[in-house]
Amino acid sequence: MRKIGFMKKVGATLVAAMMTMSMAGCGAVAGETSSASSGDTVKIGIMSDTSGDNALTANVEAFQLAIDDLNAKGGVLGKKIEPIFVDGQSNTQRYQELAKQLILEKNCAVVFQDGTSANREACRNVFEENKSLLIYPTFYEGGVASRYCICTGTGPEQSILPMMKYLVDNNRASKLYILAADYNYGQISAQWVQEYCDELGVEVVGTEFSPLGTSQFSSSISKIQDSGADCVYTLLVGAAQCSFFDQWVSAGISDIGLASTCNICYSYEHTKVDGLSGMISAANFFEEMGNYTDTAKNFVEAFRAKYPDEAYITNQAEGAYTAILLWAAACEKAGTTDTEAVIDAFDTDEIVVDAPSGKVSVDGATHQAKLTVSIMEVNDDNVLELRETDSDIEPTYLKDLGIDIRVSDPQKQFSPLEDGLGK
Amino acid sequence: MFAYFYQFIDSVSFLVLAALGMAIIYGMMGITNMAQGELIMIGAYVTDLTVNLLGLPLGIAIACGALFSGVVGLILDRLVVRHLYDRPLDSIVVTWGLSIAISQLTFIIFGSSMKGIAIPFGSFTVAGKSYSYYKLMLIAIALVLIIATFVVFKFTRFGLHSRATMQNREIANSLGVNADRMNAGTFMLGAALAGLCGGLYLPAMALTPNYGDSFLVQSFVTVLVGGADPLIGTVFAGGGLGFVEGILDMRLNTFYGKIGILLIAILFIRILPKGFSGLYNSVQMDIKTRRNKRGGALA
Numbered sequence: 001m002r003k004i005g006f007m008k009k010v011g012a013t014l015v016a017a018m019m020t021m022s023m024a025g026c027g028a029v030a031g032e033t034s035s036a037s038s039g040d041t042v043k044i045g046i047m048s049d050t051s052g053d054n055a056l057t058a059n060v061e062a063f064q065l066a067i068d069d070l071n072a073k074g075g076v077l078g079k080k081i082e083p084i085f086v087d088g089q090s091n092t093q094r095y096q097e098l099a100k101q102l103i104l105e106k107n108c109a110v111v112f113q114d115g116t117s118a119n120r121e122a123c124r125n126v127f128e129e130n131k132s133l134l135i136y137p138t139f140y141e142g143g144v145a146s147r148y149c150i151c152t153g154t155g156p157e158q159s160i161l162p163m164m165k166y167l168v169d170n171n172r173a174s175k176l177y178i179l180a181a182d183y184n185y186g187q188i189s190a191q192w193v194q195e196y197c198d199e200l201g202v203e204v205v206g207t208e209f210s211p212l213g214t215s216q217f218s219s220s221i222s223k224i225q226d227s228g229a230d231c232v233y234t235l236l237v238g239a240a241q242c243s244f245f246d247q248w249v250s251a252g253i254s255d256i257g258l259a260s261t262c263n264i265c266y267s268y269e270h271t272k273v274d275g276l277s278g279m280i281s282a283a284n285f286f287e288e289m290g291n292y293t294d295t296a297k298n299f300v301e302a303f304r305a306k307y308p309d310e311a312y313i314t315n316q317a318e319g320a321y322t323a324i325l326l327w328a329a330a331c332e333k334a335g336t337t338d339t340e341a342v343i344d345a346f347d348t349d350e351i352v353v354d355a356p357s358g359k360v361s362v363d364g365a366t367h368q369a370k371l372t373v374s375i376m377e378v379n380d381d382n383v384l385e386l387r388e389t390d391s392d393i394e395p396t397y398l399k400d401l402g403i404d405i406r407v408s409d410p411q412k413q414f415s416p417l418e419d420g421l422g423k
Numbered sequence: 424m425f426a427y428f429y430q431f432i433d434s435v436s437f438l439v440l441a442a443l444g445m446a447i448i449y450g451m452m453g454i455t456n457m458a459q460g461e462l463i464m465i466g467a468y469v470t471d472l473t474v475n476l477l478g479l480p481l482g483i484a485i486a487c488g489a490l491f492s493g494v495v496g497l498i499l500d501r502l503v504v505r506h507l508y509d510r511p512l513d514s515i516v517v518t519w520g521l522s523i524a525i526s527q528l529t530f531i532i533f534g535s536s537m538k539g540i541a542i543p544f545g546s547f548t549v550a551g552k553s554y555s556y557y558k559l560m561l562i563a564i565a566l567v568l569i570i571a572t573f574v575v576f577k578f579t580r581f582g583l584h585s586r587a588t589m590q591n592r593e594i595a596n597s598l599g600v601n602a603d604r605m606n607a608g609t610f611m612l613g614a615a616l617a618g619l620c621g622g623l624y625l626p627a628m629a630l631t632p633n634y635g636d637s638f639l640v641q642s643f644v645t646v647l648v649g650g651a652d653p654l655i656g657t658v659f660a661g662g663g664l665g666f667v668e669g670i671l672d673m674r675l676n677t678f679y680g681k682i683g684i685l686l687i688a689i690l691f692i693r694i695l696p697k698g699f700s701g702l703y704n705s706v707q708m709d710i711k712t713r714r715n716k717r718g719g720a721l722a
Contacts, residue, residue, distance in 0.1 A: 051527060051530060051632075053631075053633055053636070055530065055631075055632075055633075056535050056536055056631070057535070058535075182678060208676055209676070209678065211677060211678050211681060213636065213637065214677050214681075215628055215629075215637035216433070216434075216437060216637075216677070217677075218429065218433045219430050219672035219673050219676070220676075220677065222429070222552065222673065223673075225551075225552045225553065226426075226552070239535075239536060239629055239631035239633055240629070240633070240637050242536075242629035243627065243628040243629045243637075245629075246539065246627050246628055247542075247555070247627050247628075249541070250542035250546065250555035250626070250627060251546055251553045251555050252545055252546025252553045252555070253546075253553045269629075272537070272538055272539040272629065272630075273539060273541075274541040275541065309534065311534060311535065311536055
């Protein structure tokens with residue numbers, strides 16, 4: 001009998017523990033319905049994956065750093081910013097629910113979602129339906145055109161295109177193998193790589209998509225060697241897929257180069273895998289940018305002072321920091337934190353901030369950012385060296401499609417798979 | 424041709440190393456340990472820390488990882504699993520809960536990712552393609568472990584007692600076998616094998632608190648297809664699934680490799696719910712009855 005009693009207790013504790021965990025994940029505390037900016041605070045929602053396969057980068061810390069910086073200077077419009085962090089647990093299915101909670105229950109003035117494109121597309125319609133603002137700071141595959149979604153990271157024309165040009169100009173790729181994560185980001189980005197290869201006269205000798213969570217890559221490595229490629233373009237996402245680089249190095253292949261617009265900058269493989277010397281990555285920020293520009297140096301120092309144990313300051317973390325600054329600038333311009341007025345402020349083309357990566361501004365017609373992108377190469381000491389910097393790169397893709405959200409709002413994602421421009 | 428062979432042994436060693444610990448726990452105790460992935464992860468973390476903080480060689484570090492996972496397994500068994508020996512279904516839920524708690528705890532303590540360590544031994548070339556020596560060593564270790572498991576369970580007192588406990592707990596108990604201690608030892612052994620697997624794959628994989636997830640599905644399916652006998656089951660299931668996965672990975676891609684493994688699992692549940700072990704047993708029984716019949720006719 002005693003045993004059963006004990007078991008009941010253990011069971012109850014575990015159930016309670018699990019419930020607490022899932023509750024903590026939802027951030028669902030019922031009964032809170034105060035408005036977005038009551039009195040002297042303004043609530044903002046922040047959704048990211050802080051557990052699971054995608055919990056690689058220090059987004060939350062970067063958001064917190066930006067919020068603390070702003071609050072120390074008096075907040076936004078004299079109001080303190082009160083962040084509400086929720087964990088998506090690397091589970092796309094949670095994002096609809098989380099978005100609804102942040103908008104409807106918590107009455108957040110704005111919601112930031114730093115993470116995968118799958119998560120963004122899962123919840124973007126919630127923001128459109130509720131006329132609430134979503135800011136997406138992560139580098140992505142491009143093409144989202146919506147009044148209620150502002151993408152402040154790089155699109156393909158700002159990262160993949162400069163990377164492909166660099167590869168071609170430096171004779172680093174004539175036959176390319178594309179290895180990408182099998183979801184919207186990987187699929188659409190791979191399509192972009194293909195487009196730019198066609199444009200620049202690079203032959204694509206193989207394209208392979210790996211399911212998220214794949215950790216064994218020996219068949220891919222074998223196929224890459226069969227393909228005759230002289231460069232592999234990786235678009236691998238999540239902790240498990242980083243294993244590709246360990247296995248690549250162990251296969252001892254010396255005559256095939258590596259390039260990426262996602263690995264190194266987002267999942268900092270060069271700090272974990274010894275032997276990636278020569279791999280190139282293009283993005284708007286790397287922690288090593290601190291060795292080259294003052295704005296980056298100040299950011300890295302401030303970040304490290306507060307979070308000395310963080311593994312790496314990724315471009316996603318810098319994106320998070322910058323997104324908060326952009327939103328605060330838009331609020332200041334609008335004179336309010338109300339959604340429509342803030343979006344109208346963004347639409348003026350006049351929202352510019354000095355971000356750690358350089359000057360970042362939002363293009364009102366397409367809700368994409370104009371920013372600076374750098375190309376880095378891993379050296380023999382596993383440190384990144386700057387190869388090239390392109391300043392003020394315009395987001396051109398949606399413009400070329402003739403989109404002006406201020407005139408008509410498509411509320412959809414365009415991609416070369418379906419826009420009629422691509423093949 | 425060598426590429427296919429290499430892919431095959433790569434798949435097999437992964438499946439066997441990932442599943443052996445779980446198979447022993449499932450076969451001997453009837454417990455499906457969903458926290459096996461986290462025991463693998465613990466082994467990898469201890470290996471990583473031993474190499475990067477203490478500077479010990481990889482081999483010793485992997486042994487430390489296995490030992491530590493074994494101790495964690497023992498503690499889990501004494502605190503939690505012990506109370507679930509007769510409740511196999513509940514044990515799935517409880518060990519699953521444990522796995523979530525352990526991986527989140529690791530995340531809180533060590534953060535989102537670890538430095539990792541370099542793969543030793545370098546590479547070799549066959550027909551113009553490079554391969555890793557380390558992967559060859561893994562299959563060798565997998566084979567050694569299978570033989571060692573066979574020896575332990577067939578020729579030692581511990582093996583005899585644990586097989587007795589597995590067959591009939593009450594009778595083994597009444598004949599002087601301390602079934603409780605047998606179970607604790609078995610669980611510890613299974614956990615140590617998990618830790619060993621974690622340490623062995625550390626150089627080839629990125630280390631995060633979710634490290635174990637990469638192994639769990641594969642080991643679960645291998646045990647499912649293998650059935651209750653940890654040796655027969657693991658060898659046949661590891662070999663069979665590795666063959667199918669290897670071919671699909673090479674001919675198509677890893678996506679189809681994964682689908683193939685799951686399809687086989689579904690087929691087995693439908694047609695051979697007791698897995699390869701059940702098949703082996705019924706074939707053996709068949710042979711015995713035939714022999715007996717022949718013997719009866721002669722007499």
